[in-house]
Amino acid sequence: xxxxFENVSRRPVGTREALRRWIVERRPDITSDAIDDHTPLxxxxxxxxxxxxxxxxxxxxxxxxxxxxxSLTPGAFRDLDTLHSTFFGDPxx
Amino acid sequence: MTRLAQTITRLCASSRRTFRNPYxxxxxxxxxxxxxxxxxxxxxSLYRTPVWDSLSERQRRVLSFWEAVNFYSLNIHGEKTLMExxxxxxxxxxFLDASDYLHHLLDEENKHSIYFGTFCRRYAGKIxxxxxxxxxxxxxxxxxxxxxxxxALIFEEIVDVYNAVMGKDDRLDPVARxxxxxxxxxxxxxxxxxxxxxxxxxxxxxxxWPSDTITRIRAHLEHYVRAVWRxxxxxDAYRDASLDDPWAIQNAAWSHPNAxxxxxxxxxxxxxxxxxxGVLEKEPVx
Numbered sequence: 610x611x612x613x614f615e616n617v618s619r620r621p622v623g624t625r626e627a628l629r630r631w632i633v634e635r636r637p638d639i640t641s642d643a644i645d646d647h648t649p650l651x652x653x654x655x656x657x658x659x660x661x662x663x664x665x666x667x668x669x670x671x672x673x674x675x676x677x678x679x680s681l682t683p684g685a686f687r688d689l690d691t692l693h694s695t696f697f698g699d700p701x702x
Numbered sequence: 703m704t705r706l707a708q709t710i711t712r713l714c715a716s717s718r719r720t721f722r723n724p725y726x727x728x729x730x731x732x733x734x735x736x737x738x739x740x741x742x743x744x745x746x747s748l749y750r751t752p753v754w755d756s757l758s759e760r761q762r763r764v765l766s767f768w769e770a771v772n773f774y775s776l777n778i779h780g781e782k783t784l785m786e787x788x789x790x791x792x793x794x795x796x797f798l799d800a801s802d803y804l805h806h807l808l809d810e811e812n813k814h815s816i817y818f819g820t821f822c823r824r825y826a827g828k829i830x831x832x833x834x835x836x837x838x839x840x841x842x843x844x845x846x847x848x849x850x851x852x853x854a855l856i857f858e859e860i861v862d863v864y865n866a867v868m869g870k871d872d873r874l875d876p877v878a879r880x881x882x883x884x885x886x887x888x889x890x891x892x893x894x895x896x897x898x899x900x901x902x903x904x905x906x907x908x909x910x911w912p913s914d915t916i917t918r919i920r921a922h923l924e925h926y927v928r929a930v931w932r933x934x935x936x937x938d939a940y941r942d943a944s945l946d947d948p949w950a951i952q953n954a955a956w957s958h959p960n961a962x963x964x965x966x967x968x969x970x971x972x973x974x975x976x977x978x979x980g981v982l983e984k985e986p987v988x
Binding site: 659661666675677678686 | 831832833835836837838839922925926929932933937938949950952953
């Protein structure tokens with residue numbers, strides 16, 4: 610498990626939770642419990658195509674290495690579970 | 703003849719007068735000295751941030767090379783998206799009268815990508831990948847086409863501010879200076895076309911679109927301006943310039959007040975135009 614730290618409280622959170630918070634922080638109209646592991650992110654309007662570059666930079670920072678962007682498809686962003694296994698599963702792109 | 707039609711006639715004549723063979727017009731030397739300036743220092747993403755202050759003159763010049771590779775790479779990706787979209791509307795009913803100029807636009811964008819791609823591949827051995835990814839969209843065709851040209855206007859106007867400065871910057875390596883100068887000269891026509899076309903498309907369609915469509919378009923364009931700017935802060939370039947913790951550098955540079963001021967200054971012309979045209983209601987948060 611990779612641990613990251615929240616900016617404010619410095620409490621460690623897992624990468625899955627870090628991804629959830631990243632998405633929620635960009636949508637002031639929702640709370641973190643609106644996104645479970647299988648909530649459709651694209652169809653639900655929680656993630657737009659223009660968010661992807663920012664999200665990939667965030668994931669790269671969590672992983673400490675670049676992502677092979679050419680291998681990605683929109684399916685990788687379907688829901689939190691897919692997102693997490695794509696970038697933090699073994700092996701990731 | 704409408705104002706747009708007059709502009710198209712004038713732009714076609716200009717494009718034909720300055721038509722160039724991209725394989726003979728610019729001769730690329732076998733190699734370049736990476737410790738020359740390739741990006742004007744004032745336009746480097748880290749300029750006037752704490753990291754910039756910590757770099758030696760040599761490190762700054764090396765970074766300027768990799769920032770040029772990033773600038774040319776993002777141009778390649780932006781032009782590719784534009785060419786795909788323009789190819790879709792070429793000879794389409796609504797754009798039939800613009801087809802003569804769209805051929806020139808496609809030709810010139812393709813040539814720009816040849817210059818950018820040759821530089822990146824010959825001197826850096828790479829083109830930085832595009833982190834943008836298009837999701838399937840359920841937008842109506844008219845909305846999609848409007849966004850294509852409005853986003854192209856934003857992208858090209860920001861790029862052009864850089865080209866105009868660097869095309870005249872005697873500190874730059876001659877190849878970099880010439881690529882920028884040529885891009886500025888030809889993009890001036892594309893910008894003229896965009897500034898005529900985008901308000902015209904808006905006038906034709908905006909009164910037919912429901913208010914939630916207009917709200918969605920405005921939000922998308924505001925989001926797009928920020929997404930364009932994000933590409934100028936590329937951790938890949940920082941890593942290639944041998945800077946430690948490139949993602950932290952990217953975050954810090956993006957958030958720095960001087961960088962934010964720079965983005966607002968460079969974007970002011972195009973944002974002001976879109977606000978004056980009624981396309982945007984306000985300046986996006988940058």
